[in-house]
Amino acid sequence: MGVFTYEHEFTSAIAPARLFKGFLLNADEIILKVAPQAIKHVEILEGDGGPGTIKKVTFGEGSKFTYVKHRVDLIDRDNLTYGHSLIEGDVLLGKIEKISHVSKVVPTPDGGSIIKATSTHYTIGDAVVDEEHVKEGKEKAFGLFKLVEGYLQANPDAYN
Numbered sequence: 001m002g003v004f005t006y007e008h009e010f011t012s013a014i015a016p017a018r019l020f021k022g023f024l025l026n027a028d029e030i031i032l033k034v035a036p037q038a039i040k041h042v043e044i045l046e047g048d049g050g051p052g053t054i055k056k057v058t059f060g061e062g063s064k065f066t067y068v069k070h071r072v073d074l075i076d077r078d079n080l081t082y083g084h085s086l087i088e089g090d091v092l093l094g095k096i097e098k099i100s101h102v103s104k105v106v107p108t109p110d111g112g113s114i115i116k117a118t119s120t121h122y123t124i125g126d127a128v129v130d131e132e133h134v135k136e137g138k139e140k141a142f143g144l145f146k147l148v149e150g151y152l153q154a155n156p157d158a159y160n
Contacts, residue, residue: 001122001125002121002122002125002126002127002128002129003121003123004120004121004123004134005120006134006138007117007118007119008117008119008138008141009115009116009117010114010117010142010145011112011113011114012112012113012114012115012145012149013110013111013112013153014113014152014153015107015111015113016080016105016107016113017080017105019105019113019149019152020077020082020105021159021160022148022151022152022158023115023148023149024080024082024103024105025075027148028042030151030159031144031147031148033151034147034150034151035147036060037061038060038063038144039058039059039060040058040059040061041057041058042055042056042057043055043056043058049072050072051072051073051074051075052071053071053072054069054072054087055071056068056069057069057070065089065090066089066090067089068086068088068089068090068091068092069086069087069088069089070085071085071087072084073100073102074102080104080105081102081103081104081105082104083100083101083103084100084101085099085101086101094124095123095124095127096121096122096123096124096129097122097124098122099119099120099121100122101117101118101119102117103116104116104117115145117141119137
């Protein structure tokens with residue numbers, strides 16, 4: 001098995017606790033609002049939303065992927081840290097065992113936030129993760145982040 005890790009950051013004017021709640025804890029709910037074409041349906045298959053919960057996300061009609069199952073691995077409300085792993089679905093391309101993400105929201109001096117994210121790809125056998133696949137994933141994540149950020153800015157009472 002190969003292991004490939006990359007890091008990225010998103011900066012926002014949204015306060016840390018609110019960004020954690022809106023973008024990480026309630027991502028399924030808010031993405032259905034801001035990008036209904038991206039996700040058709042989210043279903044909890046197992047658990048109560050906390051660590052160990054398994055969700056199935058069915059993508060919208062225009063997506064090249066049909067679904068992904070992800071497991072919630074970590075919720076640390078005190079340190080604004082959230083972790084989950086993509087554990088099944090065509091998004092894994094048949095050559096990735098899982099993709100684990102850990103995101104931490106840290107405050108900026110101006111009252112905003114930085115989301116520091118680490119993604120680790122665990123490949124099957126000696127498969128190699130295609131850089132284009134990683135780049136595409138980063139771009140989609142950033143696009144969704146900007147949509148969520150816009151929603152939070154336009155709805156100041158949401159996710160307080």
